[in-house]
Amino acid sequence: MAAHTLKDLEYWDARIRDKVAEFGLDCFPQEFEICDHTQMLGYMAYSGMPSHYPHWSYGKAYEKLKTLYDYGVSGIPYEMVINSNPALAYLMRDNSLCLHILTIAHVYGHNDFFKRNFTFRTTRAEFTIGTFKAHADRVRHYVDTPSIGLEKVESFLDAAHSLSLQCRRNLAVKKLSQEEERERLIAVATPREDPFQRIHRRRQPTEPDLKRVPPTPEEDLLLFIRDHNPFLQEWEKDLLTIVHEEAQYFIPQIETKIMNEGWASFWHKQILDALELPQELHLEFLVRHNQVVRPIPGQLNPYHLGLKVWEDIERRGDRPTPEEKENLPPGKTGRDLVFQTREVDRDASFLRRWLHETLMRDLDLFRYEAKGDDLVVSEVSDQEGWRRVKETLVKSVGMGSIPVIRVEDADHNHNRTLLLAHLHDGRDLQLEYAEKTLAYVHRLWGREVALETVVNGKRTVLTYGERGFSAKASK
Amino acid sequence: MDRTLESIFRPFEGSSAERSDRSAGDRARHRLKVRESIRENIADIIAEESIIGKDREKIIKVPIRGIREYKFVYGENAPGVGQGGGDSQTGQVVGKAKHTGKGEDKAGDQPGTDYYETDVTLEELIDIMFEDLELPDLERKALRQIEAYRLAKRKGYRQVGIRVRLDKRRTVRARVKRKLASRRAHADATLESPADAGLAPSRERFPFHDDDLIYRHMVTDVKRESNAVVVCIMDTSGSMDTMKKYLARSFFFLLYQFICTKYRNVEIVFIAHHTEANEVTEEEFFHKGESGGTFISSGYLKTLEIVQARYHPSLWNVYAFHCSDGDNFDSDNPAALRTAKELAEVCNLFGYGEIKPLGSRYYESSMLNIFRRLDADNFQTVLIERKEDIWPSFKAFLAKDRGREQGA
Numbered sequence: 001m002a003a004h005t006l007k008d009l010e011y012w013d014a015r016i017r018d019k020v021a022e023f024g025l026d027c028f029p030q031e032f033e034i035c036d037h038t039q040m041l042g043y044m045a046y047s048g049m050p051s052h053y054p055h056w057s058y059g060k061a062y063e064k065l066k067t068l069y070d071y072g073v074s075g076i077p078y079e080m081v082i083n084s085n086p087a088l089a090y091l092m093r094d095n096s097l098c099l100h101i102l103t104i105a106h107v108y109g110h111n112d113f114f115k116r117n118f119t120f121r122t123t124r125a126e127f128t129i130g131t132f133k134a135h136a137d138r139v140r141h142y143v144d145t146p147s148i149g150l151e152k153v154e155s156f157l158d159a160a161h162s163l164s165l166q167c168r169r170n171l172a173v174k175k176l177s178q179e180e181e182r183e184r185l186i187a188v189a190t191p192r193e194d195p196f197q198r199i200h201r202r203r204q205p206t207e208p209d210l211k212r213v214p215p216t217p218e219e220d221l222l223l224f225i226r227d228h229n230p231f232l233q234e235w236e237k238d239l240l241t242i243v244h245e246e247a248q249y250f251i252p253q254i255e256t257k258i259m260n261e262g263w264a265s266f267w268h269k270q271i272l273d274a275l276e277l278p279q280e281l282h283l284e285f286l287v288r289h290n291q292v293v294r295p296i297p298g299q300l301n302p303y304h305l306g307l308k309v310w311e312d313i314e315r316r317g318d319r320p321t322p323e324e325k326e327n328l329p330p331g332k333t334g335r336d337l338v339f340q341t342r343e344v345d346r347d348a349s350f351l352r353r354w355l356h357e358t359l360m361r362d363l364d365l366f367r368y369e370a371k372g373d374d375l376v377v378s379e380v381s382d383q384e385g386w387r388r389v390k391e392t393l394v395k396s397v398g399m400g401s402i403p404v405i406r407v408e409d410a411d412h413n414h415n416r417t418l419l420l421a422h423l424h425d426g427r428d429l430q431l432e433y434a435e436k437t438l439a440y441v442h443r444l445w446g447r448e449v450a451l452e453t454v455v456n457g458k459r460t461v462l463t464y465g466e467r468g469f470s471a472k473a474s475k
Numbered sequence: 476m477d478r479t480l481e482s483i484f485r486p487f488e489g490s491s492a493e494r495s496d497r498s499a500g501d502r503a504r505h506r507l508k509v510r511e512s513i514r515e516n517i518a519d520i521i522a523e524e525s526i527i528g529k530d531r532e533k534i535i536k537v538p539i540r541g542i543r544e545y546k547f548v549y550g551e552n553a554p555g556v557g558q559g560g561g562d563s564q565t566g567q568v569v570g571k572a573k574h575t576g577k578g579e580d581k582a583g584d585q586p587g588t589d590y591y592e593t594d595v596t597l598e599e600l601i602d603i604m605f606e607d608l609e610l611p612d613l614e615r616k617a618l619r620q621i622e623a624y625r626l627a628k629r630k631g632y633r634q635v636g637i638r639v640r641l642d643k644r645r646t647v648r649a650r651v652k653r654k655l656a657s658r659r660a661h662a663d664a665t666l667e668s669p670a671d672a673g674l675a676p677s678r679e680r681f682p683f684h685d686d687d688l689i690y691r692h693m694v695t696d697v698k699r700e701s702n703a704v705v706v707c708i709m710d711t712s713g714s715m716d717t718m719k720k721y722l723a724r725s726f727f728f729l730l731y732q733f734i735c736t737k738y739r740n741v742e743i744v745f746i747a748h749h750t751e752a753n754e755v756t757e758e759e760f761f762h763k764g765e766s767g768g769t770f771i772s773s774g775y776l777k778t779l780e781i782v783q784a785r786y787h788p789s790l791w792n793v794y795a796f797h798c799s800d801g802d803n804f805d806s807d808n809p810a811a812l813r814t815a816k817e818l819a820e821v822c823n824l825f826g827y828g829e830i831k832p833l834g835s836r837y838y839e840s841s842m843l844n845i846f847r848r849l850d851a852d853n854f855q856t857v858l859i860e861r862k863e864d865i866w867p868s869f870k871a872f873l874a875k876d877r878g879r880e881q882g883a
Contacts, residue, residue, distance in 0.1 A: 013484070031482070034484070062498040086483075364561045365556055365558055375568065375571065385565075403548070422547075433546065437547050
């Protein structure tokens with residue numbers, strides 16, 4: 001047992017909260033729970049949720065985490081925070097006092113980010129824990145219902161999980177209902193009053209196909225299937241809703257991983273520097289801090305990248321180069337800039353706006369591609385290459401790591417085939433996974449499913465129907 | 476200072492079962508899935524080189540399919556961005572391409588690794604293997620057990636028997652008893668008729684009577700032996716290449732493991748033959764290449780010799796399996812058939828596996844045709860063309876044994 005008590009933690013927490021207020025961070029009330037490593041592994045397997053519905057995949061997650069931990073491949077994170085109101089954080093009992101102080105400060109960074117970043121607006125933090133509990137209760141109820149049972153629930157969840165992240169990315173944009181969508185299409189297609197009609201001809205507007213379902217391509221696959229497959233049972237629809245809603249909770253976190261970790265690291269550093277720790281604690285802090293935010297060669301450490309960008313934003317506000325000065329709003333300090341940015345950006349826009357050539361060169365970012373069996377550097381952040389590196393990075397962060405697949409037509413070929421289309425951006429789908437996932441879509445949709453994509457530069461349609469999987473190149 | 480931000484600390488509570496082991500149910504479920512998956516792919520797993528020749532307690536990694544959580548993910552041509560040490564150059568190799576589903580593990584949204592491995596002990600794997608065999612008869616009924624007669628078990632005493640088993644002490648005691656009893660009878664008689672009293676001399680001879688003789692009784696005891704010997708015979712002639720040897724080895728391994736689950740005491744003998752046969756060590760058996768032609772009969776003769784000398788069929792369950800590519804000298808074929816027949820008589824189960832990897836010249840001579848003429852119900856031939864065949868052939872081989880069990 002570590003040589004400190006709860007009293008020590010409370011003392012340091014109070015001092016940290018003073019600093020948090022002083023720096024102007026805006027947090028939810030915070031709860032800390034002290035746990036040991038088995039409890040921590042348990043929480044990690046269920047994404048930190050105190051209650052969660054059962055599914056074997058969480059057992060798998062636990063085994064995996066435990067194996068990695070037992071073999072010392074990866075340590076257990078010092079903390080874990082969940083986005084709820086009040087925010088809930090778990091602290092590892094066996095950590096040293098210094099680590100606790102660092103962790104507590106770090107947690108307040110996340111807490112502020114959860115409360116203020118725009119992507120988290122939609123998560124309704126005050127209901128998080130209750131919602132997950134309600135989901136768990138509902139799923140357990142279905143498992144216990146004699147006519148449904150574990151096997152059915154489990155295999156349906158297997159299918160639903162495979163599509164859980166096939167949903168809209170920017171939750172801050174309001175989702176229109178199909179009616180509103182149709183109205184919008186009509187509005188777009190209706191030609192505006194043109195006083196010069198006689199002088200020049202305008203392009204004839206094309207008439208939108210209003211009978212099509214969905215009127216515009218739909219990204220929320222699970223919800224679409226729920227609403228358009230008439231053969232689903234009520235419990236099946238409910239499971240789709242549950243899986244979709246849980247994914248919605250995680251999307252902001254996926255979308256802001258770099259910003260969020262960078263932000264928390266930025267603030268734990270500021271706070272601990274301001275705390276004037278006793279020397280031995282301070283030295284340990286420096287060691288720990290450097291462990292957390294060190295660059296990992298060949299990979300991308302979100303803590304490191306995020307912290308560097310945040311520090312650079314603050315520097316820009318305070319000591320801009322002449323050309324940077326032109327692009328900045330006048331009268332803003334570095335602090336103003338970082339607070340503003342933490343509110344309005346997510347990883348993709350954060351990097352697009354703030355990552356620049358000099359910083360990229362300092363970080364030595366490079367772009368790699370698979371060549372044969374190796375990953376080979378194809379572009380480094382020099383004068384010619386940095387834009388390409390940045391472009392690749394911006395494309396692959398957050399939800400950019402997940403292919404965009406949209407429902408095009410629910411009645412393709414007039415036989416209720418579900419037509420999906422992959423928005424191909426140069427990255428092909430992994431075909432084995434695509435095949436297996438299509439089988440799940442087929443399971444949920446109950447009819448043939450077709451997916452348009454591009455494989456090795458050729459337009460291809462993957463279908464999954466009664467007779468299994470097939471892939472055909474199309475014209 | 477005015478503090479609006481509030482915080483609470485909840486102290487550590489020991490690991491009550493509910494709190495710390497909430498994942499137990501899901502883990503059990505996952506474990507079950509892993510087991511199912513292993514069973515489905517058992518033939519492939521067994522064919523993996525890595526498990527052959529391992530110690531039973533050892534934990535082995537088993538790659539399994541079907542337990543992945545499939546999602547739409549990007550394939551190999553998706554580029555990524557990494558960070559270097561400050562001196563990255565174009566063209567530098569920074570890692571190995573994974574051949575499926577790439578990406579870092581972000582909030583559990585990516586498959587992370589392209590394959591999934593699980594740890595099982597060989598013991599567990601073998602259990603699963605034999606579950607797959609679906610041999611309920613074999614599970615319940617022990618395989619044929621050899622009854623050895625041990626003659627030297629004493630069981631009580633009898634009044635008849637052969638001289639050598641006479642128990643002298645008991646015989647003397649019986650005589651003393653009889654003597655005392657008779658003296659008393661004598662005294663009683665004197666009491667009744669005092670006139671006779673002077674007649675009885677005090678030192679009368681009192682000989683052994685037939686009734687005094689007590690013999691140790693012997694019964695023949697039936698002892699159930701649980702010994703088995705696995706005789707691995709392999710053709711090590713020039714035509715047996717590494718691939719063929721590997722296939723043979725996998726088969727021997729399975730056989731040995733199977734026999735181990737059935738008998739308490741299992742020995743293994745390796746016989747390598749080309750034109751002549753030798754008993755060799757395991758190491759030599761699998762790694763030492765020989766060259767030259769093939770006399771299959773030489774291997775069988777050597778086996779018969781060893782079985783007679785060390786593993787007599789009255790005490791041992793003999794399992795013999797021979798792997799060859801079937802490339803025997805024609806002149807040896809009749810001898811091979813004859814010795815095979817003899818061998819089948821002493822073995823519980825005798826098998827011949829012909830290993831012809833696909834692509835090898837098919838028109839080469841085959842012993843399968845010749846052995847077809849061998850009519851013994853505990854003899855089985857199998858053809859192994861690739862590693863996937865090992866498991867089915869093994870099953871076929873054991874099916875013979877089962878048939879015999881049921882017939883017996």
